[in-house]
Amino acid sequence: DGSYRLVLHDAASALGSQCSCELSFQLQKPPTRYGDDGVVHGVSGETMFYYFVPRAKVTGNVRLGAETRPVVSGAGWYDHEFGFTPKSAEDASAPGNDTARAQRGETCWRWLSLQLDDGSDLSVFYITRRLTGEVLDNWTMLVDKNGRSSVYRDARIDALKTWRSTRTFVEYPIGMRVWVPSAGLDVKVHATFADQEVITVISEPAFWEGSVKVSGQVRGQSVGGRGWLECKGFGHADLDEFYAAVGREVRARLAKTLPLEPSASAA
Numbered sequence: 001d002g003s004y005r006l007v008l009h010d011a012a013s014a015l016g017s018q019c020s021c022e023l024s025f026q027l028q029k030p031p032t033r034y035g036d037d038g039v040v041h042g043v044s045g046e047t048m049f050y051y052f053v054p055r056a057k058v059t060g061n062v063r064l065g066a067e068t069r070p071v072v073s074g075a076g077w078y079d080h081e082f083g084f085t086p087k088s089a090e091d092a093s094a095p096g097n098d099t100a101r102a103q104r105g106e107t108c109w110r111w112l113s114l115q116l117d118d119g120s121d122l123s124v125f126y127i128t129r130r131l132t133g134e135v136l137d138n139w140t141m142l143v144d145k146n147g148r149s150s151v152y153r154d155a156r157i158d159a160l161k162t163w164r165s166t167r168t169f170v171e172y173p174i175g176m177r178v179w180v181p182s183a184g185l186d187v188k189v190h191a192t193f194a195d196q197e198v199i200t201v202i203s204e205p206a207f208w209e210g211s212v213k214v215s216g217q218v219r220g221q222s223v224g225g226r227g228w229l230e231c232k233g234f235g236h237a238d239l240d241e242f243y244a245a246v247g248r249e250v251r252a253r254l255a256k257t258l259p260l261e262p263s264a265s266a267a
Helices: 237-256
Strands: 004-008 019-027 040-043 047-064 067-070 075-086 107-116 121-129 135-143 150-151 154-166 169-178 186-192 195-197 206-218 221-232
Touching: 019 075, 040 135, 047 107, 047 121, 047 186, 075 107, 075 154, 107 186, 107 206, 121 169, 154 186, 154 237, 169 206, 186 221
Parallel strands: none
Antiparallel strands: 004 019, 019 047, 040 047, 047 067, 047 075, 107 121, 107 221, 121 135, 135 150, 154 169, 169 186, 186 206, 195 206, 206 221
């Protein structure tokens, strides 16, 4: 009937039967093609076809411990990407594929999907060189409350807050300003909580993906909202860089526990 059913549980874990959900997503806006009529390039040079539906009504139930609770109100986002990784230098140097040409250049990406309280939705796909900050791919899709989409290419993302994992010692931007001058958009995005790191061999050693809050302005009007942020490619180039990150975290923790200039009460 055009809706999607999502069932999640972890059969392999002791908590699998205690934390699960059965949800139905009823799409409320038409599909939007991302990037160049649906074509974008990934952090490793892969070519992808990408479309999304930014608003869906979510119903169903969630199980927490011994209790199963119905979803009182829910808003969902449907996202679909698929494609291939270039197998040859010819593929990797295809016209316009700046990301593919830079796949050996230590790239990282930030991807945002935001549902704003004025009924509009925002998605930003932003790939840069990790060491220099050079922008390699930059797509912003703004979908109004009626489902009409606009494309912008001048997004800028400035990190406002970072968080360093004590499992991988990777440092992620979890607070940022997203500025798209041509769209009249200027918002701040902050993680709802810091530790939303996913450790996986699929994207070594890990990536950050989790829920965020947003506030700011669109064309002079104040907006708020919530959404999702994904950060990939922020790992360490080599072992020396890893140990340097470990050292920074150790010194930061020691400075809190044993400050060089303690207050009178701390002393």
